[in-house]
Amino acid sequence: METAQRPVATPLDAPAIRRQFPILADPDLVYLDSAASSQKPLAVLEAMERYYREDYANVHRGVYRLAERSTEAYDEARRAVARFFNVPSTTQVIFTRNTTEAIKLVAHSWGSTNLRSGDIIVLSEMEHHSNLVPWQLAATRTGARLEFIGLTPDGQLSLDDLDEHLATGRVRLVSLCHVSNMLGTINPVEEITRRAHDRGALVMLDGAQAAPHLPVDLSTLDVDFYAASAHKMCGPMGVGMLYGRLELLEAMPPFLGGGDMIRTVGWRESTWADLPSKFEAGTPSVADAVGFGAACEFLSSLSMSAVREHEIELTRYLYHQLIELPEVEVYGPVPECRSGAVSFNMGDVHPHDVASILDESGVCVRAGHHCTQPLHDKLGLAASVRASVYVYNTVDDVDRLIEALHRVRSVFA
Ligand code: 7TS
Numbered sequence: 326m327e328t329a330q331r332p333v334a335t336p337l338d339a340p341a342i343r344r345q346f347p348i349l350a351d352p353d354l355v356y357l358d359s360a361a362s363s364q365k366p367l368a369v370l371e372a373m374e375r376y377y378r379e380d381y382a383n384v385h386r387g388v389y390r391l392a393e394r395s396t397e398a399y400d401e402a403r404r405a406v407a408r409f410f411n412v413p414s415t416t417q418v419i420f421t422r423n424t425t426e427a428i429k430l431v432a433h434s435w436g437s438t439n440l441r442s443g444d445i446i447v448l449s450e451m452e453h454h455s456n457l458v459p460w461q462l463a464a465t466r467t468g469a470r471l472e473f474i475g476l477t478p479d480g481q482l483s484l485d486d487l488d489e490h491l492a493t494g495r496v497r498l499v500s501l502c503h504v505s506n507m508l509g510t511i512n513p514v515e516e517i518t519r520r521a522h523d524r525g526a527l528v529m530l531d532g533a534q535a536a537p538h539l540p541v542d543l544s545t546l547d548v549d550f551y552a553a554s555a556h557k558m559c560g561p562m563g564v565g566m567l568y569g570r571l572e573l574l575e576a577m578p579p580f581l582g583g584g585d586m587i588r589t590v591g592w593r594e595s596t597w598a599d600l601p602s603k604f605e606a607g608t609p610s611v612a613d614a615v616g617f618g619a620a621c622e623f624l625s626s627l628s629m630s631a632v633r634e635h636e637i638e639l640t641r642y643l644y645h646q647l648i649e650l651p652e653v654e655v656y657g658p659v660p661e662c663r664s665g666a667v668s669f670n671m672g673d674v675h676p677h678d679v680a681s682i683l684d685e686s687g688v689c690v691r692a693g694h695h696c697t698q699p700l701h702d703k704l705g706l707a708a709s710v711r712a713s714v715y716v717y718n719t720v721d722d723v724d725r726l727i728e729a730l731h732r733v734r735s736v737f738a
Pocket residue numbers: 360361362423424425426453455456502504505506531533534554691695696
C-alpha cells in the first residue's frame with residue numbers, strides 16, 4: 326500500500342499564517358473543522374472594525390460624505406469578490422446571507438418563472454441539504470421532478486447517470502456541489518457543464534466547499550450560477566454571494582421585496598432597480614461584505630494555487646495516516662481527486678464519542694451527518710467524523726489528530 330511521507334514543508338508557510346489568526350494563538354488548539362467554518366485573520370477583523378469605527382452609515386441613501394464612504398466600502402467589497410472569482414462585471418455578484426440563500430434565490434426566482442410540470446432538475450447523491458431542500462420546495466411548487474446522479478464505489482459522480490437524465494430532453498437545470506463537504510470529492514464540473522449545455526440545460530454550482538480551497542475562475546468555468554459563503558473563506562458569517570449569467574439575472578423576478586431593490590413604487594405595482602440591487606432588498610450587511618472583500622484579498626495574497634497545493638500535501642498525509650489505523654474507515658476518493666475534508670469512522674465507536682475524546686486533546690473535528698443525511702443513509706451510516714484542513718493547518722496538527730485517535734482506541738479497547 327502506498328504510504329505518504331510526512332511532508333517537510335508545504336507550499337504555504339502555515340505556521341506564519343496561523344500567527345495571523347488571533348483565535349489560534351492558543352498552542353493547544355488544533356482546529357480541524359474549517360469545512361464547517363474557517364477562522365478569521367487579523368486582516369479581516371481589522372477591516373470590519375475599521376468600517377464600523379470610521380465609515381459606518383447606511384448605504385445608498387445619504388448624500389453626506391460619511392454615507393458616501395460607507396457606500397464606497399460596500400462597492401469596493403463587491404469589486405474584491407468579483408476580482409477573486411474573476412467575474413467580469415460587479416452587476417453579476419449578488420450579496421446574499423450565505424450559500425443556502427444564494428441557492429434559494431435561484432430555486433425561487435429562476436424556478437418560479439422557468440420550471441413547469443414534467444421538467445427535470447438534476448442533483449446528485451452527495452448534495453448538502455442546502456442544495457437539496459430548496460429544489461424539493463421548487464419541485465413541489467412547480468410540478469418539476471428531481472433526479473439524482475449516483476456515486477461510483479470510490480465516491481465520484483457517475484457521469485453515465487448524468488447522460489441518462491440529459492437524454493430525456495427534459496432537464497432544465499443541473500445543480501451540484503463543486504466539492505463535496507462529506508466525501509471531499511472534487512467534481513469534474515467543466516465536463517459536466519459541457520454535457521449539460523450541449524443538451525440545453527443550465528448549470529448551478531454550490532461552491533461552498535470549493536471557493537475556499539481551489540482557484541475558481543468564473544470567466545472560464547462557463548456555469549450559469551455559482552454560490553459561496555464568506556464564513557468558510559476566512560470571512561465573516563452572515564454574507565455570501567451568488568454569481569449569475571447576466572441575461573439570466575436580468576430576466577429573473579426579484580426574490581425579496583422592499584427598500585433598495587426598487588426603481589419606482591406605486592400603490593399597486595413597482596419596477597425594479599438594476600442589478601445587483603434588484604436582488605438585495607433592505608439594508609445590507611455592509612460590515613460583513615467588507616470582511617468578505619478583505620477575506621478575498623487575504624486568500625489572493627496567499628495565492629489560491631498555493632492554497633490548493635498546501636492542502637493536497639496535508640490531505641495526502643492525513644489520508645494515509647488515517648487508513649493506517651486498523652479500525653478506521655475513510656470515505657470518498659483518493660487524495661489526488663479530493664479536497665481536505667476527510668470523513669471517517671472508527672470501528673463501532675460513535676462519532677460523537679470520537680469527537681468528544683479528541684476535544685479533550687484540543688482537537689476540533691465535526692461529528693454527525695454534516696447536513697448530508699441522504700448521503701449517509703446511502704452509505705449505510707448514521708454519522709461520521711470529519712477532519713478538514715485549511716491554510717493555517719500544519720503537519721503537526723495532523724500528527725496531533727492521529728495521536729488523539731490512538732487515545733480513542735485505547736479508551737475503547
Ligand atoms: N453547500 C455545501 C457543500 C456546504 O458544505 C455547506 C455548509 C453549505 C452548502 C451551506 O453553507 P451555508 O454557509 O449556507 O450554511 N457546510 C457545512 C458543513 O459541512 N458543516 O457545517 C456546515
